[in-house]
Each structure stands twice: as structure tokens, then as C-alpha cells.
Amino acid sequence: MSAGTTTLAWRSLRHRPLGATATFLAVLLGTALIGSFATLVETSFTAADADTGNLVVMGAVVGGWGALIVLFSVASTVGITTTQRAAEIGLLRTIGATPRQARRLIAREAAGVAVLGAVLGALVAAGTGRLLFALLQSGGMVSDATRYDAGRASVGAAALLVLLAAGVAAAVAARRATRGPAGVLVRDSVAEQGRMRWWRVAIAVLLIGYGLGMAVITITVTAHDKDPYAAMSTSGSSSILVGVGLAVLAPVLLRWCATPVRLLSGASSSASAHLASYNTTRRAHLLSGVLAPVIVLTAAAAGTLLLVDIDTRSVPAGTPDSDTINLLNNVVVAMIALFAAIMVVNAFVATVAHRRTELERLRLLGATPRQVRGSVVAEAAVVALIGVGLGLLAALTTVVPFAIARHEGVVPDGGLWLVPAVVAAVAAVTLGSARGAVRSAVR
Amino acid sequence: MSAPVALEVQGLTRTYGEGAAGVVALAGIDLAFRRGTFTAVMGPSGSGKSTFLTCAAGLDRPTSGRVLIGGEDVTDWDEERRTTLRRERIGFVFQGFHLLPYLSAEQNIGLPRRLAGKRPDRARVRALLERVGLADRAHHLPGSLSGGQQQRVALARALVTDPDVVLADEPTGALDSATARQVLGMLRASVTDLGQTVVMVTHDPVAASYADEVVFLVDGRVAGRMAEPTADAVAGQMAHLDDLVVAR
Structure with a gap:
């Protein structure tokens, strides 16, 4: 049964490339952005004393603000794409899918797309983080004594954070979509007041x-x-x-x-x-x-x-x-x-x-x-x-x-x-x- | 003296795909619908009834043949002119109602006029709402109306421009039998009282019994006709459509 849901999730994804693209892009860019700044924080642990402050401010403060926006955007994108499928989810439930199965379908789909986006985003972040550091160094904000020293930990943490946001958003939207009796949702999306x-x-x-x-x-x-x-x-x-x-x-x-x-x-x-x-x-x-x-x-x-x-x-x-x-x-x-x-x-x-x-x-x-x-x-x-x-x-x-x-x-x-x-x-x-x-x- | 022809198709054919793999949906149909008549078009699945309707409505171009609306040949009109044709001279009633969820009943009925760049005639919209028994639902959104009520709004919308012909595609397909009878009675009344012309595609013998005449399509051809149909007679004929094909 579980394999069935996964197959269904995969097929449904192939039918809905547009919605999936939006989620994928948001997760990819989000991970890339947060990841790049996270590498600065990781680098600061081994940085020369004079540079630690700058790196932490840049990474944690700027990255923190960015993260707020990014998480908001990832959550809203996942939310939009899930909410839009209310009718289809209602249909699945009228033919006998339990709310749990419907939620699992949504979760698997979101997870598949988001993981792919996060992995690629992490790879991008590994490159852009290095670039950002070079930029700071050439601007004189970080001394030559400090070397770029970051990798899996910071980029991975960023990817996990973005995945967490996507997951929570999908869960909330899925719960909303499967609330109430089956079938009622197979209607025009009513002017919702x-x-x-x-x-x-x-x-x-x-x-x-x-x-x-x-x-x-x-x-x-x-x-x-x-x-x-x-x-x-x-x-x-x-x-x-x-x-x-x-x-x-x-x-x-x-x-x-x-x-x-x-x-x-x-x-x-x-x-x-x-x-x-x-x-x-x-x-x-x-x-x-x-x-x-x-x-x-x-x-x-x-x-x-x-x-x-x-x-x-x-x-x-x-x-x-x-x-x-x-x-x-x-x-x-x-x-x-x-x-x-x-x-x-x-x-x-x-x-x-x-x-x-x-x-x-x-x-x-x-x-x-x-x-x-x-x-x-x-x-x-x-x-x-x-x-x-x-x-x-x-x-x-x-x-x-x-x-x-x-x-x-x-x-x-x-x-x-x-x-x-x-x-x-x-x-x-x-x-x-x-x-x-x-x-x-x-x- | 017979009434002028509201809708006519001559030698209508429609083929999907090319060559040997092509599927013939319509294999040459000649039909004329006089003003003030109610005709049901019936046939089994794949008989070409829906293709006939989309070609007559100018939604799809026929492979060959002509479509005349109000005596005017509209076959070769461009998309722009056919769009204008649809909103001014054809009324539609669909199986799935096709109301806009964010417009009230009244606004849905006035929509064809709006699209034509005119203000809806309030008195006319009101009169139509009353006609379909929804005067007290004018400001309701489709989401708060029952299926039957939504279809009645759609019927009022189809009539608002006083079209040359009303095309109905399985108008009762999504309704229970009691509500279906109500909607069919209103379609009938629009012909009897208002002199409208209705062409309805259906597979339901009861729905067909409200029409003046039934046209049977089989394999993209007109296989037979029946005047003053009753539900039993239509059901009997539908069960023996093969005989019609052999007889031809």
C-alpha cells in the first residue's frame, strides 16, 4: 500500500510539472542562499580573531534575515501548490483514500521535489559560499590570514532547515485539504470567506x-x-x-x-x-x-x-x-x-x-x-x-x-x-x- | 409555412488524426433546426454527438462541410468572429454548469453581455431569474447553490442574449432525476413560451422525451429520427440502433 502511494505520488508529479517546478525552484534557491551564508559562520570558527566578528555578523545576521524570507517563500509556495489540489484530493477520498493516505501522497510528492531541490541547492551553496568569501576578502572585510573552511556541516544544516520548512508547510496544507468529509471538495473552489x-x-x-x-x-x-x-x-x-x-x-x-x-x-x-x-x-x-x-x-x-x-x-x-x-x-x-x-x-x-x-x-x-x-x-x-x-x-x-x-x-x-x-x-x-x-x- | 432555419449543418465531417490511424467522428451530417423547435441528438458513446455540438458552436473547425447560423455561413470565420458569435448568438448549457465561482447568480447571467462590452439589462436579468425560479437567489454565489439551481442559472445565462440557438450538452447529466425534470421543463418552456431554438445532446431517453424530435446518430451518421418522442419509444429505439444502421 505504501509503495502504491509512492507510485501514485510519482505519477501525479509527472502530470503536474508546473506546480512541482515552483516548489523545486524555491527550495533550490533557498538552500543555495541560506547555505552560502551558513558557510561564513562555519568558516568563522577557524578564522583569525579579527575576522570572526565580521564573518559571524555577515553569516548569522544577514543569513538569518535571508532565512526568514526564504523559509516564508518556500512555505508559501508549497502551501499554494497543495491547496490548489483540493478538488483532486476530494476525488481521491470519494473513491476510498483515507485522509491519512491523501496526506501521505501530498507529503511524498512534496518530499521528492524538495529533497531534489535541496541537494542541488546544497551543491550550488558549496560553490557560492566560496565565492561570497572571496568577495569579502577582496573587499578587505576579511583579512588574508583567514582561509575558507566550511563544507558539509553548514550547507547540510541549511538544506535541512529548508526541508523542514517545506515539510511543515506541506503538512499544514495537507491537513487543511483533508479536513472535513470526503467528496465535499469535488466542487468548484468556492469563494472562500x-x-x-x-x-x-x-x-x-x-x-x-x-x-x-x-x-x-x-x-x-x-x-x-x-x-x-x-x-x-x-x-x-x-x-x-x-x-x-x-x-x-x-x-x-x-x-x-x-x-x-x-x-x-x-x-x-x-x-x-x-x-x-x-x-x-x-x-x-x-x-x-x-x-x-x-x-x-x-x-x-x-x-x-x-x-x-x-x-x-x-x-x-x-x-x-x-x-x-x-x-x-x-x-x-x-x-x-x-x-x-x-x-x-x-x-x-x-x-x-x-x-x-x-x-x-x-x-x-x-x-x-x-x-x-x-x-x-x-x-x-x-x-x-x-x-x-x-x-x-x-x-x-x-x-x-x-x-x-x-x-x-x-x-x-x-x-x-x-x-x-x-x-x-x-x-x-x-x-x-x-x-x-x-x-x-x-x- | 415553416419557420426559418436557426442552425444548419451541411455535409459535416470531422476526422481526428491523419491517414489510416485517423478516427472519423462525423462522416457527413446534414441537419437543419427550425426556429422555435426543441431537438434532442442521441446516440451511443462515440457516435459523434459531442463533436457535432462543438463544430456547430464554432469551438472546433469541421474537416469539411458547412455550418450556418441564422442563415449565415460561419464555417470559415476567424477565431475573433467566432468568439463574438458564441457570446451573442449562441447560448450554452453544459453538463458541468460552467458558472464562474466568484460571480453571483445575477452576475453570471449578465456575463455574456459584459463580455460584449455592454452593461447587463437589469430588468432582463431579473425576469430570467424569476423565470428559472431563483429570484430570491440573485446574490448567491454558485458555491451556495444546489446543482439544479446552478444549472438553472446557466440556463438563464444561455437565454440572456436572446440567441439564435441554445446548445445543451448533457444538461441533466450531473443532476438527480427530480431536478433534471425541473431543468428540462424550463428548457421546454423556453421553446414553447419564448420561441427559442434548443438543440440538446443527451443519452437519457427521459430527457429526449421533452423534445419535439429526436435525431439518432450512429458512427458519425444520422441513423434515424423520431417525432413526438416518448421516453419508452426512445429507450426502445436506443436498444435497437443496430437495426437503424442495417435499415439504412
């Missing part, structure tokens, strides 16, 4: 609360510290924390925020806008997978870029740490932006693949391909608008306290052009991936 689970709200409140708390501490305590970087260390992460917190609440936020957007667009008689406005409010759970990374991407990019900008302006001479810290910050932004962008693309491809029959249904009823594509792009526009709005809100929790700490007042003295730049880039990624995904699905 479901409430959020309590633990999800708790996590979100914790993250947002912690982020806001750090912002308050920045203004009241660390702003007066002699070390100019004390304020940065407390406020720097706020935008990411609050952004991830809001992202966890994405389904509810999308439903709330899309309603006013719908009322605004109510004047338009375009069929695409009409369809998009109802899909975003009534099936928020589908599109929230896209909204979440858009919020994180905007929050992290806007928050951190403005932070670096304020820093370079207010400490022109710099301290011995300035170069390292700014490099670290830029690496964080680049890493998060890359990951969030991949997540947006992944989420759109998965959502559109999931809705293929529904989009074909529209074609049958006489929608032109342009109208079908238009409705998906319009949904992306609503998601981009709301995601950018919420992301900028989250970015304020880093920017405002830090600007106050560096005596620039509530509004930073410069660098405000970064905001429209980030907005434009995020909108381009969101709309572009929607267009790309729907173009291949609807000819």
Missing part, C-alpha cells in the same frame, strides 16, 4: 508588534546612543518584520482593501475589470499568495534602501564599520528582492495554472483571449496597488524612526526618489509575471 486560523493571526500580531516595538525603541532609546549604528540595528529590521507580518494576513487584507478598489472601478464597463474586481474580493485566498510577496518585496526594498541612503548622508565621513554595514544592507535588499520577485512569478504561474479550466470556461462563453488575459492582468494591478500600499506602510516603521534618530525629522532629507523607483519596479514585476503566466495559458 473563511476566517484565518488563530495561530496565523497570532504570528502576524507578534511580527508586527515586534517591528513596531523596535521602531519605538529606536526613537526613545537607541537614537540617543553614542554609536550611530545602534539606531540602525534596532530599526533596520522593522520594515521586514512588519512586512512579513502583513503578508501573513494577506488573504484578509486583500479582501478588505479590494472592496474599495472595486467600488472605484465600478464605473468601468470593461468586462475584464468587472471579472477582476470580483475575483480579488471573493477569492482572496487564491490571490493572497501573490499579494504576500509583493508586500514583503516593497517593504524590504523601500525600507532598507532608504535606510542606507539616510545613513550615507548623515555619517559622511563614515566609521570603520560603514562599508561593511552598507554592503550587508545592500546584500539583504538584493537577496530579498530576488526572492520576493521569484515568489511573485511562482505564485502567478501557479494561480493561473490552477485556474486554467475556469479561464477556458470564459472562452467558451465568448470572452476573447484579450479579455481573459485582461482580467488576469487587471487582478495583478489590484494586487500590485494594494501590495505596494501596504509595503510602503511597513517601510515607514524603519524609515521614520531612523530618520528621527539621525536628526532628519519624520521625513528623510533626501532619497525620496527611491520610493517611486521601488514602486515602479514592483509593479513591473507583478504585471509582467501576470502577463507572462496568462499568455502561455490562454492563446
Whole structure:
């Protein structure tokens, strides 16, 4: 019986290359990223004393932030692909699969793909870790006395961490998919008005609360510290924390925020806008997978870029740490932006693949391909608008306290052009991936 | 005096695949459906009934032959024009309802008009909802409607543009017999009361008995016809389709 489930898992995988690709890519890149930074920590154990600090900060702090984003993205990707199979799982159960068998099927599939991704990711990390170290050494942040000394332990730990996140996400999603009686799920994915689970709200409140708390501490305590970087260390992460917190609440936020957007667009008689406005409010759970990374991407990019900008302006001479810290910050932004962008693309491809029959249904009823594509792009526009709005809100929790700490007042003295730049880039990624995904699905 | 022809196919053939491996789904069909009639198309699995419907609807191009809707030859129209044709002059009722899960009953009915870039006529949508007995369900989403109610919404949607012809593909295939009778009665009423033209593909003799005439397809050909069908007569004929083929 067990062998039967494995065979079924393998066959089902071969039928669903798209969903599997998303999980595979997320796990591979996640392992590669976390693994690269983990090698720095491992190297620090044998490093020259002067370098230990830098390596640990770079590896543990930056890698730690990266890990948060990466684990979030892996979990959400696995969650999306599993949730989308509710109908198929309902079907399996009507023909006699027990909830346990259905869960095992999901787990085996996720495990197969994730292990493959993690192994390849670990191999990549072994190479990129070395590269990262060379980069730090050539930048003078690590002395020549220290040698790269890392391998299986750090890279393996990173792979295990990513696999753990994927596993937990698959288990949670599988449990959700097999809850309730068999068969009920063999229906159209209903416009789900479901409430959020309590633990999800708790996590979100914790993250947002912690982020806001750090912002308050920045203004009241660390702003007066002699070390100019004390304020940065407390406020720097706020935008990411609050952004991830809001992202966890994405389904509810999308439903709330899309309603006013719908009322605004109510004047338009375009069929695409009409369809998009109802899909975003009534099936928020589908599109929230896209909204979440858009919020994180905007929050992290806007928050951190403005932070670096304020820093370079207010400490022109710099301290011995300035170069390292700014490099670290830029690496964080680049890493998060890359990951969030991949997540947006992944989420759109998965959502559109999931809705293929529904989009074909529209074609049958006489929608032109342009109208079908238009409705998906319009949904992306609503998601981009709301995601950018919420992301900028989250970015304020880093920017405002830090600007106050560096005596620039509530509004930073410069660098405000970064905001429209980030907005434009995020909108381009969101709309572009929607267009790309729907173009291949609807000819 | 007979009514004008709403839908006509001439020498319709459809072959899947090439050469010796090719499968003939339709081997030359001539049929005309007059306005204000209700016709059931029946046949065993593989007889070509579904292929006939997809070709008539402009979803699939026939290998040869013509399709005329409202007297106009639409066979060679490009995809764009056939799309417009589908939403303005053909009403569809599918076995699987094909409602959009995030639109309310009322919005689903108004959708063909929306796709045509027009605002749905509220009064007309309301009247249709009342006609299918769902006036109090206007704002419900498909997920909170029963199968029979969903199919009634789909029927109202098919009628909203006042199409040349309503094409129904096993409309009662997913319904229990009591609900099926209700939906069939409404299809019948759309012909009797509104003068609509309905062509319904089915394998259910009871469903066929609601039609004015039954056309039997066997191996991609018209094998026989039966006017004023009863469920028993249709069932009897279906059990002896081979005789029809021999007789031909």
C-alpha cells in the first residue's frame, strides 16, 4: 500500500510539472542562499580573531534575515501548490483514500521535489559560499590570514532547515485539504470567506508588534546612543518584520482593501475589470499568495534602501564599520528582492495554472483571449496597488524612526526618489509575471 | 409555412488524426433546426454527438462541410468572429454548469453581455431569474447553490442574449432525476413560451422525451429520427440502433 502511494505520488508529479517546478525552484534557491551564508559562520570558527566578528555578523545576521524570507517563500509556495489540489484530493477520498493516505501522497510528492531541490541547492551553496568569501576578502572585510573552511556541516544544516520548512508547510496544507468529509471538495473552489486560523493571526500580531516595538525603541532609546549604528540595528529590521507580518494576513487584507478598489472601478464597463474586481474580493485566498510577496518585496526594498541612503548622508565621513554595514544592507535588499520577485512569478504561474479550466470556461462563453488575459492582468494591478500600499506602510516603521534618530525629522532629507523607483519596479514585476503566466495559458 | 432555419449543418465531417490511424467522428451530417423547435441528438458513446455540438458552436473547425447560423455561413470565420458569435448568438448549457465561482447568480447571467462590452439589462436579468425560479437567489454565489439551481442559472445565462440557438450538452447529466425534470421543463418552456431554438445532446431517453424530435446518430451518421418522442419509444429505439444502421 505504501509503495502504491509512492507510485501514485510519482505519477501525479509527472502530470503536474508546473506546480512541482515552483516548489523545486524555491527550495533550490533557498538552500543555495541560506547555505552560502551558513558557510561564513562555519568558516568563522577557524578564522583569525579579527575576522570572526565580521564573518559571524555577515553569516548569522544577514543569513538569518535571508532565512526568514526564504523559509516564508518556500512555505508559501508549497502551501499554494497543495491547496490548489483540493478538488483532486476530494476525488481521491470519494473513491476510498483515507485522509491519512491523501496526506501521505501530498507529503511524498512534496518530499521528492524538495529533497531534489535541496541537494542541488546544497551543491550550488558549496560553490557560492566560496565565492561570497572571496568577495569579502577582496573587499578587505576579511583579512588574508583567514582561509575558507566550511563544507558539509553548514550547507547540510541549511538544506535541512529548508526541508523542514517545506515539510511543515506541506503538512499544514495537507491537513487543511483533508479536513472535513470526503467528496465535499469535488466542487468548484468556492469563494472562500473563511476566517484565518488563530495561530496565523497570532504570528502576524507578534511580527508586527515586534517591528513596531523596535521602531519605538529606536526613537526613545537607541537614537540617543553614542554609536550611530545602534539606531540602525534596532530599526533596520522593522520594515521586514512588519512586512512579513502583513503578508501573513494577506488573504484578509486583500479582501478588505479590494472592496474599495472595486467600488472605484465600478464605473468601468470593461468586462475584464468587472471579472477582476470580483475575483480579488471573493477569492482572496487564491490571490493572497501573490499579494504576500509583493508586500514583503516593497517593504524590504523601500525600507532598507532608504535606510542606507539616510545613513550615507548623515555619517559622511563614515566609521570603520560603514562599508561593511552598507554592503550587508545592500546584500539583504538584493537577496530579498530576488526572492520576493521569484515568489511573485511562482505564485502567478501557479494561480493561473490552477485556474486554467475556469479561464477556458470564459472562452467558451465568448470572452476573447484579450479579455481573459485582461482580467488576469487587471487582478495583478489590484494586487500590485494594494501590495505596494501596504509595503510602503511597513517601510515607514524603519524609515521614520531612523530618520528621527539621525536628526532628519519624520521625513528623510533626501532619497525620496527611491520610493517611486521601488514602486515602479514592483509593479513591473507583478504585471509582467501576470502577463507572462496568462499568455502561455490562454492563446 | 415553416419557420426559418436557426442552425444548419451541411455535409459535416470531422476526422481526428491523419491517414489510416485517423478516427472519423462525423462522416457527413446534414441537419437543419427550425426556429422555435426543441431537438434532442442521441446516440451511443462515440457516435459523434459531442463533436457535432462543438463544430456547430464554432469551438472546433469541421474537416469539411458547412455550418450556418441564422442563415449565415460561419464555417470559415476567424477565431475573433467566432468568439463574438458564441457570446451573442449562441447560448450554452453544459453538463458541468460552467458558472464562474466568484460571480453571483445575477452576475453570471449578465456575463455574456459584459463580455460584449455592454452593461447587463437589469430588468432582463431579473425576469430570467424569476423565470428559472431563483429570484430570491440573485446574490448567491454558485458555491451556495444546489446543482439544479446552478444549472438553472446557466440556463438563464444561455437565454440572456436572446440567441439564435441554445446548445445543451448533457444538461441533466450531473443532476438527480427530480431536478433534471425541473431543468428540462424550463428548457421546454423556453421553446414553447419564448420561441427559442434548443438543440440538446443527451443519452437519457427521459430527457429526449421533452423534445419535439429526436435525431439518432450512429458512427458519425444520422441513423434515424423520431417525432413526438416518448421516453419508452426512445429507450426502445436506443436498444435497437443496430437495426437503424442495417435499415439504412
